[in-house]
Amino acid sequence: MTPFLDILHYDFVIRGFEAGIVVAIIAPIIGIFLVLRRYALIADTLAHVSLAGLALGSLLGVNPVAMALVVTILSSLGIERLRTTRRVYGDSALALFLSGSLALAVVLLGIAHGFDINLLNYLFGSIITVTATDVIAIVLLGVIVIAILALFYKELVYVTFDEEAARVSGIPTKSINTLLMFMSALTVSLAIPIVGVLLIAALIVVPVITALQFRMSFTKTIICAEAVSIISVLAGIIASFYLNLATGGTIVLVMIGVFLLVLMWKSR
């Protein structure tokens, strides 16, 4: 029996593959808009916010990932609001939410002490703990994210390239920006079980910056980022299984390895 078939004998691995592929498909599409708008840090900020949501969920006895989803979406709208009203600088708004939510998470986790909360799983991901229900939720939400992105694809592209001209042409840029934040929050929450809170930003950003090195058209850049993302997630899961490594970390290291190879190849 070949090693690859061997790995598929474990249900948790199959669930990991299923959830992993969905996240691998969504992350770069969100990523290309965030990276090109210089919003890459939003992914990291929302990830930290989701940790506060996880902690709150554990404390209240609600499904932690569902609570993370709600808290992350609300915060994403708050960040966008703070950014557009210009009460504080954009990057400072992110710093505020990033450290603020981490502070909240630490305090909540302290109160929740004694509850059965596996902090390490949330921080760094653990596909072993992905349940069949999780997979269904991830696939469902994943399909929704992809459908919405497809529906507003051309508006997102135009707003990303030239927000002012997009506004002149009648595109509701404010709504499109809010939609992008909303989708980012959804994606971050979906990715928690796979790579964990601290590594999500890599999933969203690294395949995109890898693809950007090739200097191609927008469409080809997305396809390339998708390929890097899916291959890295699959390779990361397989490698972590056989070498007994942490899955989230392995996936991100594979991605960064691919990025470095491309970078060296392209700058020669």
Next chain:
Amino acid sequence: MNTGGNIIELHDIAFSYGEREVLGGISLDVPYGDYLGVVGPNGAGKTTLLKIILGLLKPSRGSVMLFGTDIKNLKSRSRIGYVPQKATNFDADFPATVYEVVLMGRYASRGLFHRIVESDRQFVKRALEDVDMWGFHDRLIGDLSGGQQQRVFIARALATQPDVMFLDEPTIGIDRRAREDFYDLLKKLNDGSGIALVLISHDIKMVTKHAKHIACINRDLTCHLSTEDFVKADKTQDLFSDDLDVFTRDHHHHHDTIS
């Protein structure tokens, strides 16, 4: 297309940034098919006025009518072509081909929830042919020279099939030769296709060479004349005094900085 009447009617437009009044009550009519050069010193409020006409800023007073409709209620925004100040609005590393950039011009005409179809691709091709850039459609926008990029942005505006096109300092950072070709192209669009042009520029020599009318903005509308009368009245001196010289020299500095 309606050839009588006015394509733009501004009535008593005023605007302030906080306490500072930038525009003091400007009324101005632009007929269909006009070629209006908007001139004035730096900080005179030209770009602010443009943003108000385009609906990007709300005036503190006054009204803007485009195609006979108040801008607030205007639905057919695809009749407006807009060529922004290239240098400030554009990321040279953005992964988009010339074709993809011009296709964005069709997005507005299509509207939300509508897919791009074959006829959109025809419009894109025709727009790129009109500006002599079809041969570059596969190239990345960031790999072109400043003059070529500006032609692509014209094509993007043309792809919406506009009745009026607004251009904000379109030739900044473009070398002299490309600048002259650029004005020839504008003339072709105005004469040949009947598109009304509103051109904000410091390049007063070029503007007086091509535009049909000149509007001088310096917080207020200080003159609105046919180009002939403008040149005869020698308004240039009032408007710019030493400022003009400084700016002309500045253009030369930009000459070879475009990759």
